[in-house]
Amino acid sequence: MTLYLKYRPQTIDELDLESVRSQLKSLVSLQDKLPHAFLFAGPRGTGKTSAARILAKIVNCEKPVKTKDGIEPCNKCAQCKAISEGRSMDVIELDTASNRGIDDIRVLRENINLVPTSSSKKIYIMDEAHMLTVEAANAFLKTLEEPPSHAIFILATTDPEKLPITVRSRLTTVQFQKATAEEVARPLARIIKGEGLDVEDGVVEIIAACADGSLRDAVKMLESLVPAGDKITKKTAEDMLLSTNLINVEKLLESIMARNLEPVLIEIQKFIASGGSARSLIDALQALLRDKLLADPTPETIKLMKQLFEARANIAKSFAEELPLELALIEWIGVEKVQSKKKAPLLDSFASNGVTNVDPEAWTRILTETRSRNVSLEALLRTARPLTVDGNTLSVAVYYRFHKERLEAEQYRRMFEGVVGEVLGLASPRIICTLEDPPTSIKEAPPASLTQTQETDIIKAAEEIFGE
Numbered sequence: 001m002t003l004y005l006k007y008r009p010q011t012i013d014e015l016d017l018e019s020v021r022s023q024l025k026s027l028v029s030l031q032d033k034l035p036h037a038f039l040f041a042g043p044r045g046t047g048k049t050s051a052a053r054i055l056a057k058i059v060n061c062e063k064p065v066k067t068k069d070g071i072e073p074c075n076k077c078a079q080c081k082a083i084s085e086g087r088s089m090d091v092i093e094l095d096t097a098s099n100r101g102i103d104d105i106r107v108l109r110e111n112i113n114l115v116p117t118s119s120s121k122k123i124y125i126m127d128e129a130h131m132l133t134v135e136a137a138n139a140f141l142k143t144l145e146e147p148p149s150h151a152i153f154i155l156a157t158t159d160p161e162k163l164p165i166t167v168r169s170r171l172t173t174v175q176f177q178k179a180t181a182e183e184v185a186r187p188l189a190r191i192i193k194g195e196g197l198d199v200e201d202g203v204v205e206i207i208a209a210c211a212d213g214s215l216r217d218a219v220k221m222l223e224s225l226v227p228a229g230d231k232i233t234k235k236t237a238e239d240m241l242l243s244t245n246l247i248n249v250e251k252l253l254e255s256i257m258a259r260n261l262e263p264v265l266i267e268i269q270k271f272i273a274s275g276g277s278a279r280s281l282i283d284a285l286q287a288l289l290r291d292k293l294l295a296d297p298t299p300e301t302i303k304l305m306k307q308l309f310e311a312r313a314n315i316a317k318s319f320a321e322e323l324p325l326e327l328a329l330i331e332w333i334g335v336e337k338v339q340s341k342k343k344a345p346l347l348d349s350f351a352s353n354g355v356t357n358v359d360p361e362a363w364t365r366i367l368t369e370t371r372s373r374n375v376s377l378e379a380l381l382r383t384a385r386p387l388t389v390d391g392n393t394l395s396v397a398v399y400y401r402f403h404k405e406r407l408e409a410e411q412y413r414r415m416f417e418g419v420v421g422e423v424l425g426l427a428s429p430r431i432i433c434t435l436e437d438p439p440t441s442i443k444e445a446p447p448a449s450l451t452q453t454q455e456t457d458i459i460k461a462a463e464e465i466f467g468e
């Protein structure tokens with residue numbers, strides 16, 4: 001048996017997400033007024049199925065235990081044991097991913113009127129409920145509208161918005177979210193204690209940083225470290241979880257410090273594509289950078305550290321989790337050099353029929369307005385160069401292909417067009433991105449200029465780029 005199943009929570013108090021514990025406690029306290037249909041919604045690996053089984057046990061337990069703040073299953077009676085072992089006749093677990101059609105729901109509807117064999121309620125746990133076909137969901141809706149009094153439904157899903165609103169509106173939602181580092185540490189502590197593992201301080205933190213809020217992934221990672229030796233050391237954890245499997249963080253930091261932008265971006269893309277988490281990569285980079293910082297604090301190391309903090313904070317606001325990290329590194333490696341060469345002639349000076357250059361002041365307003373809506377997009381635009389306005393079309397130049405792709409992605413393009421329309425007073429604005437070689441100042445700025453502490457305030461940055 002995997003450790004995740006062996007140490008699966010058996011009571012509400014053992015569940016690892018604090019907010020889920022409190023939501024379930026207040027629901028269970030309703031007792032006879034307990035709703036008959038639930039939606040357990042949230043990211044994968046956060047304990048939805050475990051919570052569903054616990055709820056099923058509380059409902060069918062022969063001797064439920066009253067605790068100081070709620071009710072728990074006894075975990076000793078025949079009902080509890082059968083449910084824990086997945087062999088209760090009255091708790092039916094359906095994997096909706098493979099039973100998603102109208103016929104499966106028809107069978108469910110036929111059986112549902114049979115009273116439970118040995119317990120008070122029949123409980124249907126439907127995993128991956130968003131996989132139901134539209135026809136199946138509509139057929140299921142009829143059951144939800146007139147449920148037999150002996151039935152309880154628990155639908156679990158990572159994508160609640162894919163369920164028809166008519167179905168969702170009849171369900172009582174329990175919201176799961178990514179586990180915090182402290183919450184991830186809970187199941188790890190249970191297992192370390194239960195299995196008598198010898199684990200060095202700091203290992204749990206490394207796992208928490210890599211697990212990206214998934215309790216199941218965290219337990220799997222710990223499990224993968226068990227055969228590595230008698231004692232699980234920080235070194236082993238770092239080697240196995242951070243470097244060997246997905247990326248060599250030390251080498252990446254070396255490339256960053258050497259300001260080799262292209263290999264850095266390629267490595268990050270590869271890491272993300274192979275399933276790595278940007279959040280844990282930033283954590284790992286910061287852990288290594290911290291050693292450098294303490295050994296030899298320079299203004300540029302301090303600045304890089306600060307930019308990594310900013311990137312980490314912006315992950316939640318970005319549509320692609322690696323984008324804030326990429327932008328932080330592009331800024332640190334590239335744009336700083338552009339800024340250091342003041343009064344660079346960045347604006348083309350040609351103007352012909354109906355084509356005008358972008359007024360620097362207007363561009364600054366576009367950036368400021370964008371920043372108030374989305375800091376990632378604004379950071380992206382700061383590394384772009386406005387070219388011309390032709391009718392309702394604004395042309396901008398960017399230096400990297402993936403940069404262009406980002407700006408042209410639906411979500412960003414729409415937002416950018418909205419701001420451009422407002423600031424420049426264009427009716428239905430369009431954006432054209434063109435790819436061009438980076439200005440020589442990016443490639444050839446003398447390293448000496450990098451040690452200056454630069455003001456990153458957006459207005460000042462724009463003044464420096466355009467001249468006052």
Ligand SMILES: [Zn+2]
Nearest residue numbers: 061074077080
């Ligand atoms: Zn029981």
